[in-house]
Amino acid sequence: MIASTAFFLAYEHLQGNIHSIAIGNHLGNRPKKIPVSGPQQPLTILVMGSDTRAGANGVGIGGQTPGLSDTTIMLHISANRKFAYGVSLPRDAMVQRPTCDKKGGGTDPGGLTQFNAAYAIGGPLCTVRTVEQLTGIHIDHFVVIDFVGFRNMVDAIHGVTVCIPEAINDPTGNINMPAGTYKVSGEQALNYVRERYGVGDGSDIGRMKRQQTFVAAMIKKVMSAGTLANPIRLYSFLDALTKSIALDSGFKSLGQLTSLGSSLKNIGLDNIKFITVPWQPYPPDINRVEWKPEAAQLWDRIKHDKPLGGRFDDDVVKASTTTPGTKSPGSGSKGTTTEQQAAIAHQNGLCS
16 A cells, blocks of 8 residues: 555656647648558657756746757657667758747748757747658657756766767866766766867767767666666656656656657667768858758658668667767778778767
């Protein structure tokens, strides 16, 4: 009886932490899902990292989310629950953004702009609308993760080990981290996933690669026996997670989140992969990028629930990777030499 009551209270507490955002008519005419065979329906979830740098949770509700979306990942989970992959979308990519409802009222006409401007203008709903219109993929659900709350998630699992090839000394962001392989706490982890200018070539692409390896290692740590078999540590992680996220109103129950976690656990770490959308420099501005035409092939694979395969499997980060900052086995492009792979790793601020 006592155990049942404790479980009920814990469940109610975690459920009460979750905030939801109503979609309403903000997404306009949406792409239709293509029917696929499978015991379940495939899921495509847009994950956005909201970074206010304000020192407090920045996830707003009802379209009032402040700050910028420094991280956007399209996570696809297969219908047969045998594979999953996340596609990072560069914040600095120049795209043709559709019209969006603005935060606070009114409509923005859209046009050629930097991708993360969608979040600044209309919050997560504008970002979802932008991704759907650009890719033709129906987004089933979305999740906004507050970067400040992210540090509590890292602390709840007792840190994550990173490998930093060269010391990071960034006076602008007041971020200083020594070189080497060591475990980082929540605050250090937050600095690591935020940092851009003091490591690698200072590009957003390099930062996304480091974020991919860090998230992959977090998934591995959360799914390890050390977390799942430890009720106190698991509850602490879930408490930090649910306090740090906002979800669409159709995805707001703790049961749905638990089911999603179980799906990823059953898929297996080696079949959870992260890649970056094919990109190239944007000719009018060397500080921006644009999606390559080959991105259309990637969107087609997601629509038809296909594994990455082919060229898209050449440069992946797997959730089975061991240490953020290191290149995981098989993550180098085919045909590249060891020296070339080391150079690419260094460019992205990763240990080779």
